[in-house]
Amino acid sequence: NAGVMQNPRHLVRRRGQEARLRCSPMKGHSHVYWYRQLPEEGLKFMVYLQKENIIDESGMPKERFSAEFPKEGPSILRIQQVVRGDSAAYFCASSPLPTGMGELFFGEGSRLTVL
Amino acid sequence: AQTVTQSQPEMSVQEAETVTLSCTYDTSESDYYLFWYKQPPSRQMILVIRQEAYKQQNATENRFSVNFQKAAKSFSLKISDSQLGDAAMYFCAYGSGAGSYQLTFGKGTKLSVIP
Numbered sequence: 001n002a003g004v005m006q007n008p009r010h011l012v013r014r015r016g017q018e019a020r021l022r023c024s025p026m027k028g029h030s031h032v033y034w035y036r037q038l039p040e041e042g043l044k045f046m047v048y049l050q051k052e053n054i055i056d057e058s059g060m061p062k063e064r065f066s067a068e069f070p071k072e073g074p075s076i077l078r079i080q081q082v083v084r085g086d087s088a089a090y091f092c093a094s095s096p097l098p099t100g101m102g103e104l105f106f107g108e109g110s111r112l113t114v115l
Numbered sequence: 116a117q118t119v120t121q122s123q124p125e126m127s128v129q130e131a132e133t134v135t136l137s138c139t140y141d142t143s144e145s146d147y148y149l150f151w152y153k154q155p156p157s158r159q160m161i162l163v164i165r166q167e168a169y170k171q172q173n174a175t176e177n178r179f180s181v182n183f184q185k186a187a188k189s190f191s192l193k194i195s196d197s198q199l200g201d202a203a204m205y206f207c208a209y210g211s212g213a214g215s216y217q218l219t220f221g222k223g224t225k226l227s228v229i230p
Contacts, residue, residue, distance in 0.1 A: 041222055041223075042220035043160070043218075045217040045219070103162045106161075111158075
């Protein structure tokens with residue numbers, strides 16, 4: 001049973017470009033979460049999605065960031081017009097139940113570097 | 116809002132010895148879950164151990180055990196017979212009971228294992 005798959009593992013963008021990070025949850029998991037980890041920090045919640053629905057985006061910056069989890073295909077975290085402060089590791093996690101009732105299964109993360 | 120505090124940025128332990136990592140949290144809820152996650156240099160977050168707040172018995176998982184003090188809001192992790200592979204960042208995390216979707220993470224403790 002494959003784990004949570006994230007790609008790309010590493011992404012380099014120049015300021016003003018767009019970054020797209022993809023996440024395929026574990027088989028049978030319909031709950032997807034995106035977390036961001038800044039250097040020397042713990043993970044911070046960004047958004048929680050179920051298929052075709054955004055359930056909670058309270059941790060997402062209001063501008064430039066968006067997320068989707070279409071009926072078919074992986075979940076996408078999209079960052080438009082990236083700035084240096086967006087440089088971080090972005091982790092996707094999935095679960096068979098909403099968080100708090102079960103554990104999260106994390107991917108290996110996507111490290112975004114903005115030049 | 117819940118907060119999670121890990122007061123030890125770094126710890127070290129001799130191989131085969133025992134080490135305890137501290138975690139305190141702040142909440143007004145009575146129903147919640149607590150987790151310890153391990154992040155090795157590969158960066159993937161791996162669940163080490165999980166505790167439900169309504170259970171008085173401390174969780175154990177092989178060489179890993181917790182000391183859960185609900186009244187004191189303390190959730191420490193004990194690693195017995197430390198191995199070189201235990202070297203990693205360890206994150207304490209809090210999850211609300213049913214109805215909440217976010218995990219709140221502490222800033223982490225970097226554990227080094229000395230051969």
